[in-house]
Amino acid sequence: MTIATLDRVPTGVPTEFARGRGGGGPAPKRIVVAYGFWIFILSDFVMFSGLFAAYAVLSGNTAGGPTGSELFNLRNVFIETMCLLLSSYTCGLGALSAERRQPGRFLIFAAFTFVLGAAFLFIEASEFAGMVAKGAGPSRSGFLSGFFTLVATHGVHVTSGLIWLTYLVAQVVVKGLRPPVLRRLLCWSLFWHALDIVWVGVFTLVYLMGDFR
Amino acid sequence: MDGSDRVFDDRTPGVEEQESTASVLSYTAGLGLAILATIGSFVVSQTNLLWPPGIPVGLVVLAFAQIGVHLVFFLHLGSAPDNTNNILALAFGVLIVFLVITGSIWIIANLHANMMP
Numbered sequence: 431m432t433i434a435t436l437d438r439v440p441t442g443v444p445t446e447f448a449r450g451r452g453g454g455g456p457a458p459k460r461i462v463v464a465y466g467f468w469i470f471i472l473s474d475f476v477m478f479s480g481l482f483a484a485y486a487v488l489s490g491n492t493a494g495g496p497t498g499s500e501l502f503n504l505r506n507v508f509i510e511t512m513c514l515l516l517s518s519y520t521c522g523l524g525a526l527s528a529e530r531r532q533p534g535r536f537l538i539f540a541a542f543t544f545v546l547g548a549a550f551l552f553i554e555a556s557e558f559a560g561m562v563a564k565g566a567g568p569s570r571s572g573f574l575s576g577f578f579t580l581v582a583t584h585g586v587h588v589t590s591g592l593i594w595l596t597y598l599v600a601q602v603v604v605k606g607l608r609p610p611v612l613r614r615l616l617c618w619s620l621f622w623h624a625l626d627i628v629w630v631g632v633f634t635l636v637y638l639m640g641d642f643r
Numbered sequence: 644m645d646g647s648d649r650v651f652d653d654r655t656p657g658v659e660e661q662e663s664t665a666s667v668l669s670y671t672a673g674l675g676l677a678i679l680a681t682i683g684s685f686v687v688s689q690t691n692l693l694w695p696p697g698i699p700v701g702l703v704v705l706a707f708a709q710i711g712v713h714l715v716f717f718l719h720l721g722s723a724p725d726n727t728n729n730i731l732a733l734a735f736g737v738l739i740v741f742l743v744i745t746g747s748i749w750i751i752a753n754l755h756a757n758m759m760p
Contacts, residue, residue: 465729483746518674519670626717
């Protein structure tokens with residue numbers, strides 16, 4: 431029996447012999463790292479669920495102020511959604527190029543991801559600025575407090591994702607696509623995909639349900 | 644080759660299998676489905692395609708469909724045996740999210756209904 435066959439388990443052997451469950455030795459480091467980061471993302475979802483609940487409870491309390499359908503511009507929201515969705519796509523392709531050790535392609539996809547994320551943030555920031563200028567800031571009503579808390583928390587996540595991406599691109603340029611850098615990239619791409627999942631909840635609950643009412 | 648050289652590894656969301664074209668294909672299919680669901684949501688909310696009182700239900704269904712597409716095609720969560728850990732963690736997360744959101748809405752609606760005018 432060679433060493434190469436030692437860490438292999440024949441097909442048909444049930445999963446309790448799979449690696450990471452005691453049968454075939456400990457799981458590889460990148461599996462452990464990404465699993466831990468997946469737990470963090472789920473805890474982030476739990477935090478967002480509190481903000482979603484707060485918004486859902488407060489969304490009717492406009493205190494005589496403007497309602498959602500008076501404030502929201504669905505055309506902008508659609509553009510924002512497409513920016514984030516396409517950036518999720520380019521992020522996935524970037525992660526794929528990194529896995530295949532193609533730093534040039536990775537940098538191109540990372541640039542696309544950054545630009546699309548920044549475009550999303552720009553549209554969101556101009557929407558917020560327009561609302562505050564109309565006197566519909568977070569202190570106007572319970573509805574607007576919930577709105578700004580939920581949507582801006584998502585925006586802060588996107589901002590930190592962009593800062594993190596810049597930092598990772600610098601690491602790829604300086605250190606190359608080494609295993610530790612690849613693990614960080616994997617965590618970052620999980621984070622970025624997770625933000626898109628949260629945004630699906632935001633545009634459905636806040637913008638679409640708020641506008642047709 | 645009877646497939647006996649397959650390694651059972653735990654997989655994590657976001658981790659690729661080694662086949663090259665399949666992965667790009669998976670991301671592209673996910674993008675297409677997600678765009679369809681997004682356009683569907685916007686159309687449903689702005690038109691009378693659905694019976695108007697049913698629009699919120701339609702929007703929720705489309706949102707869940709799109710979240711499923713993201714989980715499967717972008718985060719590569721699947722039903723394979725080596726994905727069990729991730730699915731279990733996700734199931735727990737979904738339970739907590741469900742409890743927090745529906746519990747809050749239920750409690751506050753009840754409170755609202757019993758409030759003195």
